[in-house]
Amino acid sequence: MAAWIPLIKSAMPYVVQVLSIAIPAFTSRSSHKETDDIVPEQIAELQSAATQNAESVKILAEQLKGSMEGVDAAAVKLQQELQLLRRLSVIAIVVSVVSVIMAVLAVSGYLGTE
Numbered sequence: 001m002a003a004w005i006p007l008i009k010s011a012m013p014y015v016v017q018v019l020s021i022a023i024p025a026f027t028s029r030s031s032h033k034e035t036d037d038i039v040p041e042q043i044a045e046l047q048s049a050a051t052q053n054a055e056s057v058k059i060l061a062e063q064l065k066g067s068m069e070g071v072d073a074a075a076v077k078l079q080q081e082l083q084l085l086r087r088l089s090v091i092a093i094v095v096s097v098v099s100v101i102m103a104v105l106a107v108s109g110y111l112g113t114e
Contacts, residue, residue, distance in 0.1 A: 010067065014060050 105111045 006067070010063060011060055014056055014063075017056060 102111065
């Protein structure tokens with residue numbers, strides 16, 4: 001969950017920009033303009049908004065890709081560290097078991113008193 005917070009923070013300015021572009025203030029219909037004059041103007045506004053929206057989505061996708069690659073790299077690094085720590089703990093357990101066995105043998109007189 002915490003990994004998504006930086007993604008949301010980095011995407012927030014672009015979301016605001018996309019929303020401000022995606023909700024265009026279409027040309028209002030005034031009484032002195034005919035419908036035939038307004039339609040091409042509205043189509044041009046929609047095309048412009050769609051183009052800007054596509055550019056913003058492309059930028060967001062590139063940023064998300066970079067963020068996800070960073071998260072994946074961190075996950076791989078953590079996995080490698082976890083494997084190393086597991087190996088070290090197994091070695092420590094083996095050394096401690098050998099030490100306990102040697103201590104028991106020394107106390108019981110089987111070692112060193114010949």
